[in-house]
Amino acid sequence: MSDLSVAACLVDTKEPAGKPDAVRDGSFDIGSITRRFGSPVGLILPSLIFALWQTAASYQWVEPVFLPAPRKVLEAFWLMLTKQDLFFDFLASMSIVGQAFVYGSAAGIGLGTAAGLSRKFEQFLGMTVDTIRHIPGIAWLPLIVLWLGIGAPAKILVIAKSVFFPLFLNTLQGIRSVEKNYIELGQVLLLTRRQMVRKVILPSAMPNIMVSLRYSAGLSWALVVVAEGLSGLEGLGFLIFRAQGLLLTDQLLVCMIIIGIIGFSIDRQMYALQCRILRWQQGFKG
Amino acid sequence: MGASGKLELRSVHKQYAVGRNMLQVLSGVSLDVGPGHFLSIVGPSGCGKSTLLRLVVGLDVDYGGDILLDGNRIAGPSLARGIVFQDHRLLPWLTLEQNIGLSLENSDWSARAKADAIREQITLVRLSGFEKVYPHQLSGGMAQRAAIARALINKPDILLLDEPLGALDAITRIRLQEELLRIWSVEGTTMILVTHDVDEAIFLSNEIVVMSSNPGSISKRFTVALSSPRDRASSGFIELKRQILAELHLYQQKTEAVEDCVDMAALI
Ligand SMILES: Nc1ncnc2c1ncn2[C@@H]1O[C@H](COP(=O)(O)OP(=O)(O)OP(=O)(O)O)[C@@H](O)[C@H]1O
Numbered sequence: 001m002s003d004l005s006v007a008a009c010l011v012d013t014k015e016p017a018g019k020p021d022a023v024r025d026g027s028f029d030i031g032s033i034t035r036r037f038g039s040p041v042g043l044i045l046p047s048l049i050f051a052l053w054q055t056a057a058s059y060q061w062v063e064p065v066f067l068p069a070p071r072k073v074l075e076a077f078w079l080m081l082t083k084q085d086l087f088f089d090f091l092a093s094m095s096i097v098g099q100a101f102v103y104g105s106a107a108g109i110g111l112g113t114a115a116g117l118s119r120k121f122e123q124f125l126g127m128t129v130d131t132i133r134h135i136p137g138i139a140w141l142p143l144i145v146l147w148l149g150i151g152a153p154a155k156i157l158v159i160a161k162s163v164f165f166p167l168f169l170n171t172l173q174g175i176r177s178v179e180k181n182y183i184e185l186g187q188v189l190l191l192t193r194r195q196m197v198r199k200v201i202l203p204s205a206m207p208n209i210m211v212s213l214r215y216s217a218g219l220s221w222a223l224v225v226v227a228e229g230l231s232g233l234e235g236l237g238f239l240i241f242r243a244q245g246l247l248l249t250d251q252l253l254v255c256m257i258i259i260g261i262i263g264f265s266i267d268r269q270m271y272a273l274q275c276r277i278l279r280w281q282q283g284f285k286g
Numbered sequence: 287m288g289a290s291g292k293l294e295l296r297s298v299h300k301q302y303a304v305g306r307n308m309l310q311v312l313s314g315v316s317l318d319v320g321p322g323h324f325l326s327i328v329g330p331s332g333c334g335k336s337t338l339l340r341l342v343v344g345l346d347v348d349y350g351g352d353i354l355l356d357g358n359r360i361a362g363p364s365l366a367r368g369i370v371f372q373d374h375r376l377l378p379w380l381t382l383e384q385n386i387g388l389s390l391e392n393s394d395w396s397a398r399a400k401a402d403a404i405r406e407q408i409t410l411v412r413l414s415g416f417e418k419v420y421p422h423q424l425s426g427g428m429a430q431r432a433a434i435a436r437a438l439i440n441k442p443d444i445l446l447l448d449e450p451l452g453a454l455d456a457i458t459r460i461r462l463q464e465e466l467l468r469i470w471s472v473e474g475t476t477m478i479l480v481t482h483d484v485d486e487a488i489f490l491s492n493e494i495v496v497m498s499s500n501p502g503s504i505s506k507r508f509t510v511a512l513s514s515p516r517d518r519a520s521s522g523f524i525e526l527k528r529q530i531l532a533e534l535h536l537y538q539q540k541t542e543a544v545e546d547c548v549d550m551a552a553l554i
């Protein structure tokens with residue numbers, strides 16, 4: 001998915017060889033900050049959309065029940081924040097996503113590494129993994145809710161499952177594609193198996209792992225909304241579906257905008273992390 | 287330390303499976319390298335020089351004949367044998383000093399001693415100031431020097447060098463040649479150097495082996511009887527160079543002739 005953005009982020013680290021000091025403190029120039037947080041050009045389209053929304057509401061092109069004015073939405077936000085439990089719902093969603101992401105990616109990287117290092121283990125997992133993978137997380141939810149109830153654990157499990165697979169497959173793939181030359185170097189230096197994994201194999205798989213970490217972070221945020229909408233009594237997803245039922249379009253829009261902004265900033269954080277961890281990689285100036 | 291380890295190659299054969307065919311890469315290579323010798327190997331591209339070094343370093347034990355170190359067949363890599371690969375092979379995710387330190391991963395030195403040794407090697411190959419730089423930020427020649435430092439830091443008894451100075455400018459090249467000579471005389475390391483530069487071979491070695499290809503084998507062996515330090519302009523130097531070049535051209539003509547025959551055969 002994000003091949004292009006990976007390449008772009010790698011540009012950050014490209015420093016001329018003659019300037020080791022600049023590399024040492026890992027400082028970034030203004031250009032790279034703009035690249036990371038979006039240049040002003042990126043703000044044009046949102047402004048246009050906002051202006052269109054404002055105009056449509058002022059001239060009542062659409063009935064206010066279906067499209068409330070931006071000011072109404074802002075008021076709804078204030079109301080939800082002060083009189084209702086918006087912040088609490090937000091935290092509920094965040095906590096589910098955070099836990100699911102940590103468990104799912106830890107399991108994915110761990111088992112992916114194991115499968116990458118041992119063909120036997122890969123064969124042992126192969127059929128099971130490929131079958132489970134094709135049953136979408138959301139299809140698991142009803143069964144798991146039966147077992148674990150409508151609380152957080154069921155959602156964590158389902159989202160962790162969706163995080164697990166991209167990481168498992170990419171880690172496996174990354175480990176398998178480590179250059180033979182580097183393994184030979186490790187052999188010549190008599191690295192132990194452990195050292196080989198830590199110093200050669202895992203770092204070489206790291207670009208794959210980082211891409212899937214970023215991808216699945218976004219995925220899990222999207223999934224929590226669906227999962228909360230389908231079951232449970234809290235979280236942003238629950239609020240959205242409740243707002244729809246009660247025709248509280250302003251509240252619905254509040255939730256949508258929050259989800260969008262949080263998703264955006266999760267992605268930017270992951271991108272920054274990716275750039276940090278892969279700063280050794282050589283990119284092209286694009 | 288150095289001065290131990292007699293290396294004997296006894297009619298070494300090596301073939302690779304290429305598709306369904308077997309490609310004979312080395313055929314009947316026999317060679318003795320005494321402890322503390324400096325041997326250079328010259329020969330045309332593709333004649334199996336790198337393959338030979340891979341066998342000696344112990345990366346590939348699937349070969350015919352024997353490679354004996356003090357009478358024992360080489361069974362795998364050892365820290366007593368270092369190699370500088372033809373490509374620098376620095377790990378892109380490690381900084382220069384981490385790359386050099388990778389060689390000390392299994393040594394029982396203290397962290398302090400390791401850091402000192404790394405600094406010493408970096409100074410030796412004149413890369414001070416670039417300790418924290420990643421390989422993609424180095425020039426080709428700098429990367430080669432880093433690879434040499436990584437091989438030297440273990441003070442191996444036998445050091446295999448696969449065109450280690452290929453990407454360097456003339457001046458750095460001569461400086462590093464002198465550096466290799468210095469290390470060789472101080473540490474008594476046995477050196478086996480693959481090079482395309484006949485001058486370099488004569489300047490550095492006691493002995494020079496010329497290889498020919500299809501299949502790779504030793505076509506002639508020269509002893510360098512010049513006193514050191516060697517004068518690249520001396521008549522003895524130039525005469526030896528002439529002989530080696532003649533030997534190289536000889537088989538080059540021979541292979542061209544063979545290729546001509548093949549072309550003819552294809553036409554008929
Ligand atoms: N892993 C391999 N599989 C098949 N053939 C190989 C393999 N490695 C090398 N060869 C073949 O062996 C021959 C010798 O290769 P080698 O790398 O030893 O040459 P070389 O003398 O080092 O050449 P150069 O001077 O260009 O580095 C070549 O024909 C090459 O195609």
Ligand SMILES: [Mg+2]
Nearest residue numbers: 335336372448
């Ligand atoms: Mg070679």
